[in-house]
Amino acid sequence: QKEVEQDPGPLSVPEGAIVSLNCTYSNSAFQYFMWYRQYSRKGPELLMYTYSSGNKEDGRFTAQVDKSSKYISLFIRDSQPSDSATYLCAMSQYNNNDMRFGAGTRLTVKP
Amino acid sequence: AAGVIQSPRHLIKEKRETATLKCYPIPRHDTVYWYQQGPGQDPQFLISFYEKMQSDKGSIPDRFSAQQFSDYHSELNMSSLELGDSALYFCASSLSEWGPGQTTLYEQFFGPGTRLTVL
Numbered sequence: 001q002k003e004v005e006q007d008p009g010p011l012s013v014p015e016g017a018i019v020s021l022n023c024t025y026s027n028s029a030f031q032y033f034m035w036y037r038q039y040s041r042k043g044p045e046l047l048m049y050t051y052s053s054g055n056k057e058d059g060r061f062t063a064q065v066d067k068s069s070k071y072i073s074l075f076i077r078d079s080q081p082s083d084s085a086t087y088l089c090a091m092s093q094y095n096n097n098d099m100r101f102g103a104g105t106r107l108t109v110k111p
Numbered sequence: 112a113a114g115v116i117q118s119p120r121h122l123i124k125e126k127r128e129t130a131t132l133k134c135y136p137i138p139r140h141d142t143v144y145w146y147q148q149g150p151g152q153d154p155q156f157l158i159s160f161y162e163k164m165q166s167d168k169g170s171i172p173d174r175f176s177a178q179q180f181s182d183y184h185s186e187l188n189m190s191s192l193e194l195g196d197s198a199l200y201f202c203a204s205s206l207s208e209w210g211p212g213q214t215t216l217y218e219q220f221f222g223p224g225t226r227l228t229v230l
Contacts, residue, residue: 008151032216043115043201043221044154048180051216088153098167099144099219 003027006089006102015111019076023089023102026070030100032090033065035074038086038104047087049075079109113137115222117202118204123228124192132187135202142166143185144219145177146201154201159206160185192229199224 006023012018021035036044050056053067062075070093074087076083089102116135125131136143142161146154148168156169158173160179171177174192189196203219 004153006153034216041224043203043224045221049216049218075127098156098159098169103153107117 001026002098004089004091004100004102006052007105008103010106010108012108012110013079014107015079016080019077019083019107019109020091021074021087021105021107023072023091024070025072025100027091027092027100028070029066032092032099033063033066033072033089034063034091034092034099035063036088036101038088040085044088046059057074064087069101079107081109086107091103115202115204117200117222117225119225120130120223121226121228123230125230126192126194128192128229129191130189130204132189132202132227134185134187134202134204134222136183136185136202137220138156139219140157140204141183142205143179143183145171145185145187146203146216148199148201148224150198157187157223166207176221189227194229196228197224197229202224 006027033034034049035047038044048063055064060077064073086104086106088104090099090100118133144159145157148154150181159167163179178185201224203221205219206217
């Protein structure tokens with residue numbers, strides 16, 4: 001069993017929909033929880049991160065971490081076609097140390 | 112702003128050959144990470160260097176080695192290449208921050224990757 005589980009999708013939604021992306025993990029020592037966005041043939045870029053539990057909002061994006069359930073989520077409001085990409089969750093115990101990625105969810109937002 | 116530079120962008124090799132991938136981190140970043148991403152898979156951490164010393168090791172095969180030089184650029188050396196080594200290899204760089212209890216993440220900035228094809 002992988003340390004980080006993420007449904008690879010694909011996920012297809014109409015423009016304007018609310019998107020929910022999720023990951024579960026098994027290592028209770030993880031403290032840093034990241035969401036990366038990866039466009040085709042490009043490197044991942046950091047969208048948001050959360051330290052420990054809680055919520056974090058940045059524009060149309062909201063990240064949630066529930067350490068008691070070992071479950072993290074990324075919500076995208078008012079989704080746009082430009083949001084179409086693969087979204088990878090990642091987590092680490094220490095800051096930047098041995099980051100573990102989920103499989104990535106491929107999202108398509110249709111105009 | 113300067114980004115992480117990787118070269119070459121594409122590389123085609125035969126089985127059992129060797130390959131060297133290069134990574135030039137963002138200026139003033141002292142930590143470099145290497146990842147391998149197979150087709151349709153998540154990036155797998157291979158190895159990292161902080162201040163020219165190996166700082167962490169992931170799932171890097173014994174056939175691979177890496178180092179960080181005095182100018183902070185890093186090279187990933189791959190020998191006895193196998194078909195299964197065909198993948199996208201990403202380098203990332205960051206300012207280092209070690210230890211628990213730090214609430215500010217020092218972001219890893221990823222390069223565009225080197226696509227290695229082993230025939």
